[in-house]
Amino acid sequence: MAPPTPTRHRKRGHDPESVLSIAVGVFNERGYDGTSMEDLARALGVTKSAIYYHVPGKEQLLARALDRALDGLFEMVADQRAATGTAIERLEWVVRQSVRILIDRLPYVTLLLRVRGNSATEQAALQRRREFDRFISHLVKEAAADGSIRPDVDPALVTRLLFGTVNSITEWYQPARGASADDLADALMKMTFDGLRGRPAA
Amino acid sequence: MAPPTPTRHRKRGHDPESVLSIAVGVFNERGYDGTSMEDLARALGVTKSAIYYHVPGKEQLLARALDRALDGLFEMVADQRAATGTAIERLEWVVRQSVRILIDRLPYVTLLLRVRGNSATEQAALQRRREFDRFISHLVKEAAADGSIRPDVDPALVTRLLFGTVNSITEWYQPARGASADDLADALMKMTFDGLRGRPAA
Incomplete structure (x- = not known):
């Protein structure tokens, strides 16, 4: 046999x-x-x-995996809701949506965030990531210019810190237990846009 | 010769x-x-x-490097200022000080944040990191309980997101150029405690 x-x-x-x-x-x-x-x-x-x-080959898999993360972000950028409303409304939609994409495509975004540019594939991914960062940075500047976000913090720092917060989720989030994407996005939006400080009851 | x-x-x-x-x-x-x-x-x-x-040996160097980061954090925890004032005052002092330590000991903290527990040395460092996290988590809970931080976000999530924001600085900060430790700490405190949203002039 x-x-x-x-x-x-x-x-x-x-x-x-x-x-x-x-x-x-x-x-x-x-x-x-x-x-x-x-x-x-x-x-x-x-x-x-x-x-x-x-x-x-290994690098072809890497390219497909990085595209999986980046395509999600660029579909969001191209969405009508990223172009509708005031600057802060668009910024809030984009940040909230970025949390959802990160959780929905967690291993792909995690991989993307570790890319350091060691090959042509990684360089191309970094290039797209920088393009995304420029889009965000532009939105933050617009919101700072119209006064809808506070004027006393450098918009470049806001962009770094805001997406630093979003991206840090990859360090600890476990899909099987813990908060849903929506709960997490709510908590992040409250902390970064409204602040942690308790408000006196209205 | x-x-x-x-x-x-x-x-x-x-x-x-x-x-x-x-x-x-x-x-x-x-x-x-x-x-x-x-x-x-x-x-x-x-x-x-x-x-x-x-x-x-390599692991002895790793142990010394991780202690350099962790000792900084634990000296802060033992400081009188981490035990003086209201819960939110102590929390604010600790977060601000964590940014300073991170920038002051940037390569050591960067290394610490990448530790995954692959050896006894790494396990010991993770243990100390968890102890530090528990200290923070306790402070956040205390501030949530006395109403000085908003009650509508899970304190465990606040702890994660707040230190996610702090730790994300290691991903992009370049000491030679860019914001000083104080500017960076100010921006981070404003975003996370007061929120980005522009306030109507008083």
């Missing part, structure tokens, strides 16, 4: 989406540079030689 | 403090796990065999 063919068997279920999802988990755990094709093969449960059936 | 002895020559100037400082720079750039004794020797400008004259 022929031996079973575990590799073929295990291959089932590895559509491109699940390959990407598993690979991103490995990248986040071991670091992209510290991940070998052998690590990916092990995580996918295929042999080292079978891995190339699933994955043309 | 005997050849010059570059190793001995270069050894001068490598007191324990400069060894630690250079090593932390390498750890932050390459990642602690990705740093070899050879990398450290190269950064110190000594031969691979001479490195053990300066450094008993």
